[in-house]
Amino acid sequence: MISVKEAKDLISQHITLLNPISIDLAQASGHVLANDVYAKYDIPAFSQSSMDGYALKFEDHKQELALIGEMAAGTATSITILQGQTSRIFTGAPLPQGADTVVMQEKITRRDGKITLQDPNLKPGLNVRDKGSEIMAGALAMEKGNLLSPAAIGFLAGIGINQVSVYPMPKISIIVTGKELQQPGKTLEFGQVYESNSYSLSAALKHEGIEQIAVYEADDDLEILKKVLQTATESSDVVLLTGGVSVGDYDFVIEAASHCGIKQIFHKVKQKPGKPLFFGTKNQKLIFGLPGNPSSVLCCYYNYVLPSIKSLSHKSNNVVELQAKLTHSYSKAAGLTHFLKGKYENGLVTPLSAQESYRLSSFAQANCLICLDETQEDLKKGDILTVLILPD
Numbered sequence: 001m002i003s004v005k006e007a008k009d010l011i012s013q014h015i016t017l018l019n020p021i022s023i024d025l026a027q028a029s030g031h032v033l034a035n036d037v038y039a040k041y042d043i044p045a046f047s048q049s050s051m052d053g054y055a056l057k058f059e060d061h062k063q064e065l066a067l068i069g070e071m072a073a074g075t076a077t078s079i080t081i082l083q084g085q086t087s088r089i090f091t092g093a094p095l096p097q098g099a100d101t102v103v104m105q106e107k108i109t110r111r112d113g114k115i116t117l118q119d120p121n122l123k124p125g126l127n128v129r130d131k132g133s134e135i136m137a138g139a140l141a142m143e144k145g146n147l148l149s150p151a152a153i154g155f156l157a158g159i160g161i162n163q164v165s166v167y168p169m170p171k172i173s174i175i176v177t178g179k180e181l182q183q184p185g186k187t188l189e190f191g192q193v194y195e196s197n198s199y200s201l202s203a204a205l206k207h208e209g210i211e212q213i214a215v216y217e218a219d220d221d222l223e224i225l226k227k228v229l230q231t232a233t234e235s236s237d238v239v240l241l242t243g244g245v246s247v248g249d250y251d252f253v254i255e256a257a258s259h260c261g262i263k264q265i266f267h268k269v270k271q272k273p274g275k276p277l278f279f280g281t282k283n284q285k286l287i288f289g290l291p292g293n294p295s296s297v298l299c300c301y302y303n304y305v306l307p308s309i310k311s312l313s314h315k316s317n318n319v320v321e322l323q324a325k326l327t328h329s330y331s332k333a334a335g336l337t338h339f340l341k342g343k344y345e346n347g348l349v350t351p352l353s354a355q356e357s358y359r360l361s362s363f364a365q366a367n368c369l370i371c372l373d374e375t376q377e378d379l380k381k382g383d384i385l386t387v388l389i390l391p392d
């Protein structure tokens with residue numbers, strides 16, 4: 001059995017970035033840019049007003065000005081103002097030829113088609129957004145490696161970009177194994193359990209913006225599992241199996257993986273929950289055999305799967321690890337790393353009850369996993385521990 005650290009290192013050694021794709025900007029939120037983006041145009045494309053008011057030549061601001069026209073946002077034609085003249089102008093409208101300054105409409109008096117200014121703070125160029133002041137044509141707008149946040153998407157749209165090259169999100173297959181599984185909403189017969197692993201995993205993946213998720217059921221039948229695993233491995237970048245990785249007579253994941261040409265990188269990690277975790281690869285595809293207990297599945301997801309799928313898409317692993325003070329004593333045996341469902345608040349952390357790996361009630365309330373390493377045994381109130389904050 002290997003340690004948690006060895007398992008994490010082995011996984012990261014087997015990750016290869018997915019090949020970039022070109023997609024519509026509207027679909028690109030949450031992706032990482034694979035190429036630098038350059039501006040094609042000066043933005044703003046013309047000098048424009050940032051206020052509703054009057055456009056003028058600054059040198060005229062002390063004299064009465066004759067109102068000769070109007071510029072509204074979206075106007076397709078321009079006008080020219082001469083000395084002693086002004087034009088009505090609205091926010092976003094092109095500055096008329098000859099004007100260099102805009103006075104806000106609150107700071108003038110208007111009578112008989114003439115305006116006089118009362119703006120002691122008026123300066124040349126005030127309330128004018130210069131052509132190219134956001135970005136100049138040819139300038140680097142956004143470097144590759146940047147995450148496309150909503151603001152980044154808006155910025156790129158605002159400079160006229162509609163296609164971007166990004167690292168795609170991985171395609172994921174989830175295979176749930178187990179003859180005992182019943183769909184939620186149906187009646188539980190004797191011996192059945194509700195299938196929850198595909199629900200928790202799909203929810204966690206969707207939270208990461210992953211949309212291409214296929215869910216398969218493989219019963220507890222080696223032949224079915226071989227076929228499903230083959231299909232899933234061919235059609236996705238990451239396969240998440242749940243259940244069937246332990247030592248029972250109906251645990252077929254290891255055998256099916258070997259049959260499908262999946263290279264085993266490791267099986268079994270010194271951890272609780274999730275000890276029988278399997279990890280293998282085939283042609284740069286990642287195959288995780290997650291131990292079937294619902295809490296083991298999620299624990300392994302947050303520790304191993306989530307960082308991997310982020311790396312595939314060139315995203316930084318922003319899983320937050322903090323140090324926190326334990327609120328009461330806790331004991332464990334030495335030998336395995338334990339991940340406890342916990343509540344973290346203001347630097348303090350409390351292990352929740354119901355830590356058993358078949359239960360999710362405490363996980364459903366937890367906001368962190370408390371990491372107790374292999375050697376730790378008796379922990380006292382006030383001890384400083386590492387906690388992994390769970391995504392919202």
Ligand SMILES: Nc1nc2c(c(=O)[nH]1)N[C@H]1C(S)=C(S)[C@@H](COP(=O)(O)OP(=O)(O)OC[C@H]3O[C@@H](n4cnc5c(N)ncnc54)[C@H](O)[C@@H]3O)O[C@H]1N2
Nearest residue numbers: 176178194195196197243244245246251275291292293296
């Ligand atoms: N003799 C030993 N037995 C077990 C060991 C061991 O070392 N020696 N390890 C235990 C540990 S730890 C775990 S974890 C489990 C892992 O077993 P499997 O990965 O083979 O999982 P299953 O046996 O198929 O299922 C375990 C448990 O989880 C329930 N389950 C499975 N899939 C789902 C699902 N999709 N939704 C909800 N619940 C699911 C299943 O009914 C079982 O109760 O092995 C221990 N045994």
Ligand code: MOO
Nearest residue numbers: 273274275296357
């Ligand atoms: O370690 Mo298992 O994952 O207890 O349920």
